[in-house]
Amino acid sequence: MQQQSLDTIFDEYMKKESLFQNKNLLSTNHNPKNLPHRNKEIRSIASLLAPSLKGNKPSNLFVYGKTGTGKSAVIKSVTEKLREKGEENGTEVKIVYLNCKLRKVADTEYRLVAELARKFGKEVPSTGLPTDEVYERFFDALDDDKRILILILDEIDSLVEKTGDEFLYNLTRVNEELKNSKLSLVGISNDLSFTNDLDPRVKSSLSEEELLFSPYNATQLEDILQSRADKAFVEGVVGGGVVQKCAALAAQEHGDARRAIDLLRVSGELAERSDAEKVRGEHVDRAENEIDRNKVLEVVESQPRQSQAVLWSIINLFEDRDEMIQTGEVHSLYEEVCRTSGLNPLTQRRVSDLISELDMLGIIQAKVTSKGRYGRTRLIKPAVSVNVKNQVKNLLKEKYYFG
Ligand SMILES: Nc1ncnc2c1ncn2[C@@H]1O[C@H](COP(=O)(O)OP(=O)(O)OP(=O)(O)O)[C@@H](O)[C@H]1O
Ligand SMILES: [Mg+2]
Known part of the structure; x- marks a missing residue:
C-alpha cells in the first residue's frame, strides 16, 4: 500500500510538465554571457585590462557599487574573454579570482597568501610557517611564472574587516620586488565607503582606477529579467506583467538584479508547486514574502x-x-x-x-x-x-x- 502511494507520487510528478525549461539560468551561480545595460562598464574594464595581452601591467582597479549591480558578473565575463584572447595570442594572462567572503580562503592573512601560493603550485602547510615565509613562497612562484597576474579580490571589504589592510599593502608593493612578473589588483566592494578607512598609501594604490556600478532602474531590470526568463521558462508560461512586477519590486530595493532574479525564480517555483499553468502576479507576492522571511531568519541566526x-x-x-x-x-x-x-x-x-x-x-x-x-x-x-x-x-x- 505504502509502496503504491509512493509510486503514485513519483508517477504524478513525472507526468507533470515543468514550467521551467532551464531553471539553472535563474540560479545565482549562473554567469550569463549577455549582460544588458553594462556595456559601458564592460568596455571600460576591458580597455583597462587589455595591456596585459602585450605583457604590460594594467593599472590596479577598484570596482564598487551596491549589491546586485552586476560587479562580479561583469568582471567574470570580461576576464574569461581576456583569458581566451591570451591563449589565442600566446601571451597568457594569469587570472586568479578570490571571493574573500568565503571563510576558509580568507579569514587570516596566512590562509590567504597560502591559498595564492597554492594557486601557483607551491606546497604550503595550512598552519605553522612564519607569514613572511609564506609571502616569500608566493612571490617566488609568481616571479617564476613570468606572466602578468590579475588578482581579483571580490568582496574585498570583508577581507580587510577580518585581516586588516596589511595584506593589501604588501600586495601593492610586490611589483618592486618582482623581476619577471607583474601583479595587477582588482578589488570589488559593495561597501561604498570602504576605501575611506584604508591606509592612504593602500587606498591610492588600489584606486589607480575606479569604476562605480550604479543601481539598475526598473526598465533596465525588466530587460535583464526578460533576457534570462525567455530561455529559463517554457514559452508562454510567464503571465503578463510578471516580469515587470519583479523588476519594479527589485528597483525599489536599490536596483538589485539578484533580488529581481530570485523573485522570478521563486515565483515560478511557487506556481509550479501549486499546479498553476502560468506564473502570475499573486505568485510574485508570495515569492516576495517567502524571500523576506528566509532573509530575516538567516540574519537572526547569524x-x-x-x-x-x-x-x-x-x-x-x-x-x-x-x-x-x-x-x-x-x-x-x-x-x-x-x-x-x-x-x-x-x-x-x-x-x-x-x-x-x-x-x-x-x-x-x-x-x-x-x-x-x-x-x-x-x-x-x-x-x-x-x-x-x-x-x-x-x-x-x-x-x-x-x-
Ligand atoms: N546586466 C545583467 N544582465 C543579466 N544578469 C545580471 C546583470 N547584472 C547582474 N545580473 C545577475 O544578477 C545577479 C547579481 O549580480 P552580481 O553577482 O554580479 O552582483 P554584484 O554587484 O557582484 O553584487 P554583490 O555586491 O552583492 O556581490 C547575478 O545572478 C548576475 O548574473
Ligand atoms: Mg559580487
Whole structure:
C-alpha cells in the first residue's frame, strides 16, 4: 500500500510538465554571457585590462557599487574573454579570482597568501610557517611564472574587516620586488565607503582606477529579467506583467538584479508547486514574502547570542502589550533572560547599541521620540510581519533555547 502511494507520487510528478525549461539560468551561480545595460562598464574594464595581452601591467582597479549591480558578473565575463584572447595570442594572462567572503580562503592573512601560493603550485602547510615565509613562497612562484597576474579580490571589504589592510599593502608593493612578473589588483566592494578607512598609501594604490556600478532602474531590470526568463521558462508560461512586477519590486530595493532574479525564480517555483499553468502576479507576492522571511531568519541566526537575547526580549514584551516598548523595559527583561539562559548580562549602554544594530538590520524598528508621556526615549517594536515574527520566535526558542 505504502509502496503504491509512493509510486503514485513519483508517477504524478513525472507526468507533470515543468514550467521551467532551464531553471539553472535563474540560479545565482549562473554567469550569463549577455549582460544588458553594462556595456559601458564592460568596455571600460576591458580597455583597462587589455595591456596585459602585450605583457604590460594594467593599472590596479577598484570596482564598487551596491549589491546586485552586476560587479562580479561583469568582471567574470570580461576576464574569461581576456583569458581566451591570451591563449589565442600566446601571451597568457594569469587570472586568479578570490571571493574573500568565503571563510576558509580568507579569514587570516596566512590562509590567504597560502591559498595564492597554492594557486601557483607551491606546497604550503595550512598552519605553522612564519607569514613572511609564506609571502616569500608566493612571490617566488609568481616571479617564476613570468606572466602578468590579475588578482581579483571580490568582496574585498570583508577581507580587510577580518585581516586588516596589511595584506593589501604588501600586495601593492610586490611589483618592486618582482623581476619577471607583474601583479595587477582588482578589488570589488559593495561597501561604498570602504576605501575611506584604508591606509592612504593602500587606498591610492588600489584606486589607480575606479569604476562605480550604479543601481539598475526598473526598465533596465525588466530587460535583464526578460533576457534570462525567455530561455529559463517554457514559452508562454510567464503571465503578463510578471516580469515587470519583479523588476519594479527589485528597483525599489536599490536596483538589485539578484533580488529581481530570485523573485522570478521563486515565483515560478511557487506556481509550479501549486499546479498553476502560468506564473502570475499573486505568485510574485508570495515569492516576495517567502524571500523576506528566509532573509530575516538567516540574519537572526547569524546574530551573536547576546543580540538574540535582546531580540527575544523585544518580541515577548511586544506580544504581551502590543504597543511600542522602551529601552529600559527591554533591558530589564533581557537581564532576566540572561539569568535563565546562562549569559552574562551586558550594560544598558551596550544593549542600546545592540538595539540600534537590530534596527539597522531591519528586524526591529526603534525611533526616538522627544515628546509625549515618554519624554525623550526610544520606542521599539518588531519590524517584520506577524507571521515572520512568530517564526523568529520559534527559531530562538527551539534552536537557541530561549524562553
Ligand atoms: N546586466 C545583467 N544582465 C543579466 N544578469 C545580471 C546583470 N547584472 C547582474 N545580473 C545577475 O544578477 C545577479 C547579481 O549580480 P552580481 O553577482 O554580479 O552582483 P554584484 O554587484 O557582484 O553584487 P554583490 O555586491 O552583492 O556581490 C547575478 O545572478 C548576475 O548574473
Ligand atoms: Mg559580487
